[in-house]
Amino acid sequence: MSPPSFALLANGTRIPWAEVPEWPAPELVERTGAELERGARLCAWFGVPEGGATRLVALIAFDADNTLAVGRSAPFAGAYPSLTLAHPQAHLFEREVWEQHGLRPDGHPWLKPVRRGAGNAPAVGEFFRVGGGEIHEVAVGPVHAGIIEPGHFRFQCAGEEVLHLEIALGYQHRGVENALVGGPRRATLSQIEAVAGDTTVGHATAYAWVAEALAGAEVPLRSQWLRAVALELERLANHTGDLGALANDVAFLPTASACGRIRGDFLNLTALICGNRFGRGLVRPGGCRVDLEPARLDRLASQLAGALSEAELAIGWLWDAASVRSRFEDAGTLHAKQATDLGMVGPAARACGIVRDARFDHPAGWHRLAQAPVAVWPGGDVLARARVRWLEVQRSGRFLREQLEAAVGGEVRSELAPAAPDALAVALVEGWRGEVCHVALTDAEGRFRSYKIVDPSFHNWIGLALALRGEAISNFPICNKSFNLSYCGFDL
Amino acid sequence: MFAVDTFTHRLKRGCETMAYPKGPPPALPDRHGGALRADGAKCPDGCAECLPVCPTEAVTRGPVGGVSLDLGRCLFCAACVEACPHEAITQTGDHRMAVRRREDLVLGRPGQEEVRLAGALDEKLRKLFGRSLRLRQVSAGGDGAAEADLNVLGTIGWDLGRFGIQFVASPRHADGLVVTGPVSRSMELALRKTWDAMPEPKIVIAVGTCAISGGPFIGNPEVMSGVESVLPVDLHIPGWPPHPLTILDGLLRVLGRLDEGPRARAGGRP
Numbered sequence: 001m002s003p004p005s006f007a008l009l010a011n012g013t014r015i016p017w018a019e020v021p022e023w024p025a026p027e028l029v030e031r032t033g034a035e036l037e038r039g040a041r042l043c044a045w046f047g048v049p050e051g052g053a054t055r056l057v058a059l060i061a062f063d064a065d066n067t068l069a070v071g072r073s074a075p076f077a078g079a080y081p082s083l084t085l086a087h088p089q090a091h092l093f094e095r096e097v098w099e100q101h102g103l104r105p106d107g108h109p110w111l112k113p114v115r116r117g118a119g120n121a122p123a124v125g126e127f128f129r130v131g132g133g134e135i136h137e138v139a140v141g142p143v144h145a146g147i148i149e150p151g152h153f154r155f156q157c158a159g160e161e162v163l164h165l166e167i168a169l170g171y172q173h174r175g176v177e178n179a180l181v182g183g184p185r186r187a188t189l190s191q192i193e194a195v196a197g198d199t200t201v202g203h204a205t206a207y208a209w210v211a212e213a214l215a216g217a218e219v220p221l222r223s224q225w226l227r228a229v230a231l232e233l234e235r236l237a238n239h240t241g242d243l244g245a246l247a248n249d250v251a252f253l254p255t256a257s258a259c260g261r262i263r264g265d266f267l268n269l270t271a272l273i274c275g276n277r278f279g280r281g282l283v284r285p286g287g288c289r290v291d292l293e294p295a296r297l298d299r300l301a302s303q304l305a306g307a308l309s310e311a312e313l314a315i316g317w318l319w320d321a322a323s324v325r326s327r328f329e330d331a332g333t334l335h336a337k338q339a340t341d342l343g344m345v346g347p348a349a350r351a352c353g354i355v356r357d358a359r360f361d362h363p364a365g366w367h368r369l370a371q372a373p374v375a376v377w378p379g380g381d382v383l384a385r386a387r388v389r390w391l392e393v394q395r396s397g398r399f400l401r402e403q404l405e406a407a408v409g410g411e412v413r414s415e416l417a418p419a420a421p422d423a424l425a426v427a428l429v430e431g432w433r434g435e436v437c438h439v440a441l442t443d444a445e446g447r448f449r450s451y452k453i454v455d456p457s458f459h460n461w462i463g464l465a466l467a468l469r470g471e472a473i474s475n476f477p478i479c480n481k482s483f484n485l486s487y488c489g490f491d492l
Numbered sequence: 493m494f495a496v497d498t499f500t501h502r503l504k505r506g507c508e509t510m511a512y513p514k515g516p517p518p519a520l521p522d523r524h525g526g527a528l529r530a531d532g533a534k535c536p537d538g539c540a541e542c543l544p545v546c547p548t549e550a551v552t553r554g555p556v557g558g559v560s561l562d563l564g565r566c567l568f569c570a571a572c573v574e575a576c577p578h579e580a581i582t583q584t585g586d587h588r589m590a591v592r593r594r595e596d597l598v599l600g601r602p603g604q605e606e607v608r609l610a611g612a613l614d615e616k617l618r619k620l621f622g623r624s625l626r627l628r629q630v631s632a633g634g635d636g637a638a639e640a641d642l643n644v645l646g647t648i649g650w651d652l653g654r655f656g657i658q659f660v661a662s663p664r665h666a667d668g669l670v671v672t673g674p675v676s677r678s679m680e681l682a683l684r685k686t687w688d689a690m691p692e693p694k695i696v697i698a699v700g701t702c703a704i705s706g707g708p709f710i711g712n713p714e715v716m717s718g719v720e721s722v723l724p725v726d727l728h729i730p731g732w733p734p735h736p737l738t739i740l741d742g743l744l745r746v747l748g749r750l751d752e753g754p755r756a757r758a759g760g761r762p
Contacts, residue, residue, distance in 0.1 A: 117676075117714060119681075120678070120681040120684075121679075121680075121681045142682045143630055147631075147639050147643050147646075147659055148631065149634060149639065150631055171633075171676065171678045172634070172676055174676055174712055174714050175713060179709070179712050186544075187548060189547070190548070190567050190569070194637075194702070197634075197733070200637070241640075254498035254501075257647070257648050260644075260646075260647035260648065261648055264647060264649060268521065271524065272521055273523075276521075276524070276732075277641065278640075278733070280567075280732060290523065314501075316497075320494035320497075321494050488633070488634065488635045488636055491676075
């Protein structure tokens with residue numbers, strides 16, 4: 001008899017692999033579809049090799065219930081009915097599983113490579129083409145005009161108007177997930193810190209939570225507090241930088257030049273804590289490598305106050321300037337229905353009016369004890385994404401000021417027990433771009449049998465593509481900047 | 493009223509560009525540690541405390557002699573510094589670590605305890621590029637951190653433009669190629685094409701440990717082992733990622749625009 005339903009677990013916990021319910025693949029698809037129908041969200045969908053076959057694993061989130069659920073299929077090879085047809089949020093996951101394990105989702109409307117290499121370039125596959133004498137195609141990348149990571153954008157245009165945009169990535173693929181199998185090894189944590197350089201703290205925290213869940217440890221509270229501080233500093237730096245970059249793209253230089261500098265101030269605050277501007281070497285399984293002693297904390301608090309008031313002033317100019325508002329309004333609009341169907345996360349989803357934030361929905365670590373209000377703005381356009389970023393700058397700032405005044409005492413390091421064998425552990429961290437999801441499965445020795453990383457960009461790139469539909473191609477830069485998604489986080 | 497605000501703000505703040513290199517360089521964060529120093533002579537026979545803690549096997553020890561530390565593989569995590577009971581590996585707090593030759597990053601032997609800093613380009617190239625260097629940046633598997641700190645050099649605090657150094661959009665306009673990332677195999681073609689599109693004479697600058705050696709991804713079949721496996725490199729700037737000051741120092745150093753003693757300690761540890 002088949003098990004009645006998915007196994008439930010909370011963020012930052014583990015479950016024995018044997019307790020994850022197992023169904024035939026078509027039934028897993030059906031059951032997952034039914035939960036998504038009821039409003040659940042697909043966090044991860046991946047394959048685990050077993051014998052000569054592969055098991056599918058579904059990790060879904062019931063955001064309103066603050067609960068995660070996991071289920072798996074029996075090992076199989078060949079084809080299974082596609083979940084994407086009814087639930088577009090599965091589209092990229094199914095392509096990925098097909099690429100990595102050869103399981104074919106029958107009926108998938110756009111089955112092509114995700115990031116696999118083919119010699120000295122990615123195996124991109126054919127692009128969607130719009131026909132007609134008036135249609136032209138614009139190809140951009142992989143190498144772009146600025147100091148930015150590589151990716152390829154293929155626009156189908158009628159005059160200035162973009163009818164369709166397809167985004168082809170994979171250029172940054174470094175084989176992170178493959179390298180983690182059999183780990184952890186000496187280089188593992190560094191590789192995690194480099195999954196996406198601007199989300200170092202987010203990914204390192206997710207990895208630490210997974211490792212700690214596998215060890216069954218509650219690490220010192222002070223280290224959890226310090227991680228939460230670093231996570232918000234990361235958010236502040238990136239949001240401020242992106243708001244400056246948005247200002248630059250509409251030629252509004254006062255905010256652009258001020259924010260460029262203030263972003264550096266926030267990065268320097270992270271460096272004040274751990275020496276590295278991106279937070280490398282701070283988060284470690286078991287705690288944090290360094291502490292924030294009282295004198296350092298005082299310096300941090302006073303420099304933070306200065307940077308925040310500078311940011312408040314410089315970002316405020318954006319909303320005062322009618323020229324900026326008119327460029328941001330109604331540009332790159334994504335509707336709430338689209339964002340929900342696509343399973344979008346982070347500020348891009350919240351800018352469609354969706355209340356979705358892992359710190360609030362699935363609190364773990366320090367966020368069980370302290371939270372900032374979720375920042376939401378309706379509209380779904382560039383203005384909304386900019387406003388959400390701005391709200392988050394303010395709220396992260398307030399959160400940090402409160403936290404720095406109420407530091408918890410104690411140690412920041414602890415030794416972890418060996419990882420549990422044959423267990424599955426899950427961590428969701430709300431990084432500045434959205435939900436960073438790590439899922440680890442251990443073997444009989446407690447080493448990684450499989451390690452799945454879902455960067456928020458994995459959910460959100462398709463949102464950028466849809467936001468461009470019907471838009472003038474000249475609006476691509478501000479639309480792109482308003483999302484500012486990660487290439488390497490996607491490519492892994 | 494942003495119009496009035498922005499003007500008064502500008503007047504109040506004045507010039508925000510740092511005085512360096514005319515004035516002293518800004519201090520590195522105290523926990524940064526700067527370039528490392530390795531003195532193999534301090535290693536007692538049989539000691540191997542530092543070897544297992546290095547994430548990238550940047551620290552090695554052969555059958556004879558003390559430790560050898562390769563800053564081109566180093567992630568600057570300082571685990572070896574903490575592990576060493578004999579102070580054979582120490583932090584210098586010095587931001588300067590750019591070199592012309594890869595082997596100049598290998599530390600440890602007598603006389604080679606510290607980085608052998610880069611000298612300037614030869615006279616002909618210096619004449620061409622010394623006051624006007626146009627750079628094209630390519631991220632080849634870079635994680636975005638080194639790229640971010642390259643971007644920082646364009647902000648008002650650093651103002652790279654004052655040295656005549658500028659990042660350009662087209663390889664056709666570029667004198668130099670700045671590469672970040674370990675060079676993912678999927679970027680090899682694009683990297684070569686960019687290089688081929690640049691007119692001679694041209695130079696290559698590898699920014700960050702990933703670009704120098706592959707960094708934490710050394711050995712992954714999906715990546716090459718740094719830029720040198722594809723193109724000849726003229727300047728190596730280590731760091732994970734390098735601090736903007738380290739990058740700026742490297743650029744000015746190779747253009748012969750820093751006048752200082754051979755290894756006068758700048759900044760020092762606070």
